Amino acid sequence: xxxxxxxxxxxxxxxxxxxxxxxxxxxxxxxxxxxxxxxxxxxxxxxxxxxxxxxxxxxxxxxxxxxxxxxxxxxxxxxxxxxxxxxxxxxxxxxxxxxxxxxxxxxxxxxxxxxxxxxxxxxxxxxxxxxxxxxxxxxxxxxxxxxxxxxxxxxxxxxxxxxxxxxxxxxxxxxxxxxxxxxxxxxxxxxxxxxxxxxxxxxxxxxxxxxxxxxxxxxxxxxxxxxxxxxxxxxxxxxxxxxxxxxxxxxxxxxxxxxxxxxxxxxxxxxxxxxxxxxxxxxxxxxxxxxxxxxxxxxxxxxxxxxxxxxxxxxxxxxxxxxxxxxxxxxxxxxxxxxxxxxxxxxxxxxxxxxxxxxxxxxxxxxxxxxxxxxxxxxxxxxxxxxxxxxxxxxxxxxxxxxxxxxxxxxxxxxxxxxxxxxxxxxxxxxxxxxxxxxxxxxxxxxxxxxxxxxxxxxxxxxxxxxxxxxxxxxxxxxxxxxxxxxxxxxxxxxxxxxxxxxxxxxxxxxxxxxxxxxxxxxxxxxxxxxxx
Numbered sequence: 001x002x003x004x005x006x007x008x009x010x011x012x013x014x015x016x017x018x019x020x021x022x023x024x025x026x027x028x029x030x031x032x033x034x035x036x037x038x039x040x041x042x043x044x045x046x047x048x049x050x051x052x053x054x055x056x057x058x059x060x061x062x063x064x065x066x067x068x069x070x071x072x073x074x075x076x077x078x079x080x081x082x083x084x085x086x087x088x089x090x091x092x093x094x095x096x097x098x099x100x101x102x103x104x105x106x107x108x109x110x111x112x113x114x115x116x117x118x119x120x121x122x123x124x125x126x127x128x129x130x131x132x133x134x135x136x137x138x139x140x141x142x143x144x145x146x147x148x149x150x151x152x153x154x155x156x157x158x159x160x161x162x163x164x165x166x167x168x169x170x171x172x173x174x175x176x177x178x179x180x181x182x183x184x185x186x187x188x189x190x191x192x193x194x195x196x197x198x199x200x201x202x203x204x205x206x207x208x209x210x211x212x213x214x215x216x217x218x219x220x221x222x223x224x225x226x227x228x229x230x231x232x233x234x235x236x237x238x239x240x241x242x243x244x245x246x247x248x249x250x251x252x253x254x255x256x257x258x259x260x261x262x263x264x265x266x267x268x269x270x271x272x273x274x275x276x277x278x279x280x281x282x283x284x285x286x287x288x289x290x291x292x293x294x295x296x297x298x299x300x301x302x303x304x305x306x307x308x309x310x311x312x313x314x315x316x317x318x319x320x321x322x323x324x325x326x327x328x329x330x331x332x333x334x335x336x337x338x339x340x341x342x343x344x345x346x347x348x349x350x351x352x353x354x355x356x357x358x359x360x361x362x363x364x365x366x367x368x369x370x371x372x373x374x375x376x377x378x379x380x381x382x383x384x385x386x387x388x389x390x391x392x393x394x395x396x397x398x399x400x401x402x403x404x405x406x407x408x409x410x411x412x413x414x415x416x417x418x419x420x421x422x423x424x425x426x427x428x429x430x431x432x433x434x435x436x437x438x439x440x441x442x443x444x445x446x447x448x449x450x451x452x453x454x455x456x457x458x459x460x461x462x463x464x465x466x467x468x469x470x471x472x473x474x475x476x477x478x479x480x481x482x483x484x485x486x487x488x489x490x491x492x493x494x495x496x497x498x499x500x501x502x503x504x505x506x507x508x509x510x511x512x513x514x515x516x517x518x519x520x521x522x523x524x525x526x527x528x529x530x531x532x533x
Contacts, residue, residue: 054208101473134172146224369427
């Protein structure tokens with residue numbers, strides 16, 4: 001089956017390799033070129049996934065709005081519906097916020113379910129086909145949502161079905177992208193590399209906000225259609241150029257172990273003439289077995305997929321999964337409700353202005369995610385890094401709610417700060433931590449476990465992402481409802497912190513209580529081996 005051809009080389013890469021300057025590259029520069037290619041394509045891929053899901057939050061402000069100050073067409077009778085005539089049915093009633101929250105949850109619960117399903121599927125098929133098909137179908141269902149504007153569709157069932165199917169195919173993105181990047185990069189500096197790469201989340205949100213905001217006030221259908229066309233086109237680009245596995249193009253597989261691999265002990269053979277030669281012990285054959293067959297069996301073990309339950313039992317998977325539940329609850333509440341909150345909290349901001357201002361949250365998230373990855377690399381303590389962000393997020397949420405409306409400058413600063421702090425654990429857990437756990441020593445080198453582990457962690461987090469907007473939709477419609485929303489987000493940050501307690505204790509013991517390992521009998525120096533925790 002074509003989807004199972006892990007070493008399939010895309011046609012675009014085959015054509016590029018015929019170019020003399022690429023064909024004559026040294027092995028080192030060939031590896032660097034392919035790594036850059038994978039990072040760039042997966043960056044664009046997941047940025048487009050987020051760009052395609054952002055329009056829903058921007059369009060909310062026109063699907064349901066206060067129409068009192070909006071001029072009605074002269075031939076339209078608005079008697080009795082003066083404050084809702086310009087809203088889009090069925091989101092024009094008193095329960096509009098609840099329905100809009102249900103719309104978000106339909107997408108996000110489907111996304112969460114799809115993460116578990118697609119993660120298991122993603123490690124068994126070619127990631128290039130997996131991502132390309134997922135992107136193109138995500139674009140299709142995004143376009144169908146916007147099509148409702150031109151075809152005058154007002155059926156809640158239609159919007160729910162489109163959101164469910166969009167969420168299902170959007171879930172192909174994260175397992176596929178992390179698996180592709182994890183296949184090319186080892187553990188060294190993974191936190192920093194993935195912290196920078198992880199900014200695609202915020203870049204996609206910013207692009208989605210700006211594109212959707214540009215059309216929202218006069219043709220909200222284009223707010224969905226334009227991102228849909230972009231993600232569909234990028235899906236075709238990935239199909240032509242993405243190489244998800246280094247072995248497909250003859251590049252070495254990186255070391256995923258926390259420790260450098262030691263060379264096997266060498267056996268010294270004394271020859272009759274007095275000369276001696278050393279043989280690698282692994283090169284000694286028994287029963288006529290060849291080196292080729294040994295490597296073939298090793299590759300077969302590396303490619304073996306793992307079960308869901310085996311992945312769950314990896315130390316740290318459960319804690320990080322539920323910690324991500326709460327950090328995604330915070331982030332996705334902002335993702336889906338921030339533009340509406342900004343518009344409701346101001347008498348001067350329009351829908352486009354609110355969409356543009358909301359990008360400050362994502363700009364802060366870019367820097368917060370990069371710093372989280374750098375701190376994790378420098379300290380080797382991912383749980384402590386996440387905990388510090390969770391602690392600081394709580395007062396930042398309080399300050400933003402209490403003082404965000406004092407002035408435009410203070411609003412800008414505090415919104416950037418909240419984004420900076422709220423995105424730190426989100427970025428770190430979904431990238432470096434997921435990749436580290438997916439290549440855990442207990443998996444005995446199973447390189448295809450990464451998609452499953454990533455899907456379990458992000459799938460659990462996505463349930464929180466679905467719960468957050470649903471809670472926000474219900475609470476915001478109450479009197480002083482936005483106060484309750486921010487209190488709920490503070491509690492979520494505290495819960496994310498508590499779930500990391502055991503991992504922080506283990507990190508502290510490993511960091512400050514480790515003993516110097518003894519020299520082994522083969523006189524191999526172990527003093528230079530650094531354990532990453």
